[in-house]
Amino acid sequence: MSYANEESSFDHRKIDRSKLYGKKRRIAIDQDGNECQKASLMDDGSLILKSGMIAQGYFTTNEKWIPNKDLIGLSPDNRPLDLKPSTLGVATEMELQDQLEGLADLSVQSIYSLEPIAIADKTKTLLDAGKVFRFGFNYRADYNEETGYLLKNKEGYFALIGTPSSSEWAELEQIVTEDFDDNLIEDDDIDFEMF
């Protein structure tokens, strides 16, 4: 990381909820007390699909399979995008954040606990004072650079990585209508409570 022409470096370790609190998992048990395997029955009933029997991929309109390695990143208006290199091991410019709305609006995908290897004085002073930095992040080369935020709390240094999300201003004249789409479906297992 680089701020005001001074570089800092950190060791990083990915953290998630299951590593902090553990988790719960539901298991199906057969009549002999053994754990069941899950499988899929095709809609025409012709085949039971077990692990290793399913593949997936991208096809053209004339059913030609395109290997993933041949696909490229495209913008929403179909323009080819440049491959963005990994930011790991490269000094990445950070911006000091005056407002924290960007952090609040981040759709977080991964969290890293950071251990400073070498931290520049100015950067350390600002983090100690509660300031937050934003930076571009790419774990491996791909077509989408994510957004990262570097912060410090009483536990240590953390980097939150994700994609910005957007919300809309609500005003009196704009009234939402109710529909019955299930737009907040979760697929994760139940896990421990946080507190």
Next chain:
Amino acid sequence: MKKIHFMNKEERNAKVAFQPLQVNKNFYMGLPKETMTFKRYVAATEKGLHEYLSKEIEEDYGQALVDGDPEIDFDVIGKKINSTDLVYLNAKGDILYAPPKIEESIIGPDGTEKERRKPEDIIGNVDDELPVRWTDQKIPIEDVLKSFAFKRTIQIMHMDGLTYDFLYQMAKELSNEKSMVIIGAGKKGKDPLIFQSNGSPYRAFLEGRIKDKKYKLLLHLSNMQLKKIG
């Protein structure tokens, strides 16, 4: 748009709408000038899997793969998979025709199983008879953002003129105080929010923003504090 039953600090309650925030996705994978579709298809039959072939062909297995295509069933491979139904197989690989017994496995942070028990069904509590409540715990925005990781954020929105006033006042108060308030479920507002049956419990932090007569009420949902792994 789904509904959430909400109570403000004056203990007035109303059902209001919510929607998840839109993630700004700015790319997709494909080929220029080609319309691509993503499909699942059959890659192997059971008799084409390594487990079966290695037992059936034994020591000639490697040579059989060189000489021919014993792993491919040309009648089935490549068949498009549309919708499927979940089925369970017993330890012998046979399909179960009666529902299996369900157990809950508790796995510790070290990845080892700590306990097995009968699962308890947990019902959702946000569109319930009891509203989710504005608690007396306000925390500066900066402290919340540096202490908790948000799993998701939903936007709370009005459904008529009365609920506009109801929500605008909340957003104004929180915006002026630069704080988030903890929203809790249950009679005393101490329970975490659960959005659907057997869904994950979340601690919820309400943030308000205003611009003239417009407002944003964002409910940040967290199931994890920012702390180091021991």
